[in-house]
Amino acid sequence: MSKQTPLHDVHRRLGASFTDFAGWSMPVRYSSEIAEHTAVRTAAGLFDLCHMGEIELTGPEAAAALDRALVGHSSKIGVGRARYSMLCDENGGVLDDLVIYRLTEQRFLVVANASNVHGVYAELRERAAGFDTELRDASDEWALIAIQGPASAPVVAKVTDLDVDALKYYAIVGGTLAGREILLARTGYTGEDGFEIYCRPSDAPQVWNDLMQVGTSHGLVPAGLACRDTLRLEAGMPLYGQELSREVTPFEAGLGRVVAFGKDGGFVGDGALSRRRDEGPDRVLVGLASTGRRSPRTGYQVFDPATAEVVGQVTSGALSPTLGFPIAMAYVRVGLDQPGTRLVVDIRGTRHDVDVVALPFYRRPL
Amino acid sequence: MSVPTHLRYTVEHEWLDVQGDVATVGVTAYAADAIGELVYVDLPAVGTTIDRGQACGEVESTKSVSELYAPVDGEVVEVNEAVLAEPALVHTDPFGKGWLFRIRVAGPVQLLDAAAYEALTGGE
Numbered sequence: 371m372s373k374q375t376p377l378h379d380v381h382r383r384l385g386a387s388f389t390d391f392a393g394w395s396m397p398v399r400y401s402s403e404i405a406e407h408t409a410v411r412t413a414a415g416l417f418d419l420c421h422m423g424e425i426e427l428t429g430p431e432a433a434a435a436l437d438r439a440l441v442g443h444s445s446k447i448g449v450g451r452a453r454y455s456m457l458c459d460e461n462g463g464v465l466d467d468l469v470i471y472r473l474t475e476q477r478f479l480v481v482a483n484a485s486n487v488h489g490v491y492a493e494l495r496e497r498a499a500g501f502d503t504e505l506r507d508a509s510d511e512w513a514l515i516a517i518q519g520p521a522s523a524p525v526v527a528k529v530t531d532l533d534v535d536a537l538k539y540y541a542i543v544g545g546t547l548a549g550r551e552i553l554l555a556r557t558g559y560t561g562e563d564g565f566e567i568y569c570r571p572s573d574a575p576q577v578w579n580d581l582m583q584v585g586t587s588h589g590l591v592p593a594g595l596a597c598r599d600t601l602r603l604e605a606g607m608p609l610y611g612q613e614l615s616r617e618v619t620p621f622e623a624g625l626g627r628v629v630a631f632g633k634d635g636g637f638v639g640d641g642a643l644s645r646r647r648d649e650g651p652d653r654v655l656v657g658l659a660s661t662g663r664r665s666p667r668t669g670y671q672v673f674d675p676a677t678a679e680v681v682g683q684v685t686s687g688a689l690s691p692t693l694g695f696p697i698a699m700a701y702v703r704v705g706l707d708q709p710g711t712r713l714v715v716d717i718r719g720t721r722h723d724v725d726v727v728a729l730p731f732y733r734r735p736l
Numbered sequence: 737m738s739v740p741t742h743l744r745y746t747v748e749h750e751w752l753d754v755q756g757d758v759a760t761v762g763v764t765a766y767a768a769d770a771i772g773e774l775v776y777v778d779l780p781a782v783g784t785t786i787d788r789g790q791a792c793g794e795v796e797s798t799k800s801v802s803e804l805y806a807p808v809d810g811e812v813v814e815v816n817e818a819v820l821a822e823p824a825l826v827h828t829d830p831f832g833k834g835w836l837f838r839i840r841v842a843g844p845v846q847l848l849d850a851a852a853y854e855a856l857t858g859g860e
Contacts, residue, residue: 387769402773402827403798596772600798663776667801688798689775718794718801 375420376513376571380578384592392484394421396595403596407691410560410601411734413589414519416581417598419566420574423487423509425480425494432478435501436470438637439494441620443630447472452540452557455628456620457490462642463616464623466490467608469557471542479508479553479568483610497638513574517581518564518601520734521588526565528584530554539563548580559598561605562734600688603697606657606730612668612685613655613699619643622651622701624729653682654707657731658698658715658724665689665696666715666724672700673714673721681706684715690731697731698724739764740831744845745853748805751831752847759845760838761807763795766857768830772797774823779804779815779837786812788843793836795826804836809843 372395381388386397397418399406409415427435436444442455449472457465466486471479482490491507498505517526527534532545532554542555550573558564569577582590599609608614608623619642620626629643658666665687666672672682687698698715706713711726743751749767753760763771776796786792786806793804815837819825826834848856 398799399772402824404773404775404824407798596797596799664778665776665796689796691798 373421375418376574377418377420377515377578380575381418381592386592386594389595391595392421394484396421397592399594399596400592403594403600404691406591406593407597407600409589409591410519410562410593410597411692412520413591414517414521414525414564414585415560415591415593415597416578416585417516417518417593418578419514419516420571421484422514423482423484423490423507424512424514424568425482425487425491426506426508427478427480427494427498427503429476429501429503431501432476432503433472434635435494435498435503436478436480437633438501438635439497440468440470441629441637441639441643442470443633444470444472444478449473449475450541450543452542452555456614456625457493458619458639458643459616460639460642462619462639462646464610464614464618464620465493465616467610467614471553471555473542473544473553486610510571512568513571513577515567515569515574515578515581516558516564517567517585517590518558518560518593519562519590521585521590522562522564525581525585525588525590526554529580547577550577552577559605559607560601561607561730561732562601599686600691603686603688603699604690604692604730604732606699608655608699609686618701619646619651621646622654624655651704653701653703655685655699655729656702656707657727657729658684658687658700658713659727659731660696660698660715660722660724662696662722663689664717664720664722666698666700666717666722671716672702672724673716674706675712675714675723681713692732699729702726739850739854741850743831744847744849745856746805746807746847747856748807749857750805750807752807754841754845757841758813758838759808759810759841760835762835763804763826763830764853764857765830767802768827768834771795771802772799773827777819777823777826777836779820780812782812782815784812785842786810786839795823806839807847808839808841808845810839810841812837813840814838
């Protein structure tokens with residue numbers, strides 16, 4: 371039996387369809403995933419992300435432990451700021467991608483994918499041994515609600531005591547929303563401006579309802595996992611299990627910039643990762659765009675039309691609701707990764723032309 | 737989710753409205769909801785002869801692709817052009833404007849009634 375989030379009854383009342391995702395029963399859509407997708411691009415959408423995992427590290431060497439455990443430089447994160455990072459194995463393979471928040475000098479919140487949280491926690495415990503820090507899997511202590519889209523800031527501003535305009539991208543601050551204690555972060559996974567709101571699970575229904583009540587006149591709609599996937603795909607953001615896995619390092623995924631080599635004492639995977647950086651990966655993640663109507667999908671093979679050789683594999687694909695044509699991400703052989711390169715995808719037995727395009731497919735208007 | 741009682745059903749979540757020897761075919765609300773909002777529909781060409789159980793088309797949402805299976809033997813006599821132009825009709829009106837194709841039935845018809853189909857889908 372899959373776990374239910376503290377918002378399950380709220381979703382049920384809203385008529386959501388549910389899907390099992392990483393052991394959780396999650397809303398996949400409320401009415402139309404395309405309408406929800408469009409609402410996030412033009413107004414705002416409200417997402418239940420309570421399935422995400424939260425791991426807390428506290429203590430004088432919390433930062434040093436994270437520097438050792440993760441590829442990024444967590445000790446350089448300012449208090450009240452966030453950073454995207456990864457947990458890699460000794461070979462540089464990605465075990466999870468994470469967002470690290472520094473709440474105080476000696477307190478960090480590590481947000482992990484739902485499917486990976488147990489593994490991440492176990493791995494962090496092992497890697498933090500010997501450091502003066504305490505770790506806790508605090509996933510059951512935090513609910514997470516995201517509000518994403520251009521109307522997010524005015525909606526959030528109406529229900530919090532916080533200075534929303536002063537909160538920078540990838541920053542986090544504590545305050546109250548409708549009288550409830552929250553952490554408000556300006557982060558997201560849609561390519562739009564927006565916020566992620568951490569609160570107590572028992573407060574989640576009230577936080578959700580207050581946001582909906584204020585937001586409806588701004589065009590805010592509840593939004594499910596189906597549109598979350600097409601939104602992040604358009605924004606060129608990787609999804610663990612599709613673009614990211616143990617089989618790739620951050621360099622194949624085009625995310626080598628998250629790896630900080632200059633840290634004192636090194637980090638797990640640094641030897642393999644520095645070799646990969648120096649030698650260069652033999653396949654890289656690219657964007658593909660098609661002029662047809664059928665979408666390349668996860669696992670479909672990519673061919674070089676010149677030689678008919680298999681040169682890659684699709685990791686994610688869908689018809690882009692914003693752009694109106696099929697888009698996909700794929701790993702392809704280096705040399706065939708430049709924008710403008712014509713490739714071919716086998717879509718259930720039929721070959722379709724696709725063009726390599728620069729990522730992201732969609733960038734929000736400034 | 738209500739299952740219209742005047743229709744017949746398959747375990748592949750298709751419905752049939754059999755009038756004389758012509759059956760109108762669509763997908764059920766249960767299936768439409770499971771697949772998600774459609775962005776692409778591929779239907780068999782008019783004049784095609786199809787055999788029961790044969791894959792004869794596909795429906796694609798932003799999330800996934802599902803094959804359509806011929807529910808009976810016969811010849812395709814009409815396809816719903818409106819659905820080809822606007823696939824979302826399958827999601828918004830699966831038992832009405834979202835019908836897919838019409839087939840002149842040539843073989844035996846083995847279908848579920850509404851109660852049996854409802855039992856199959858857990859009464860949802």
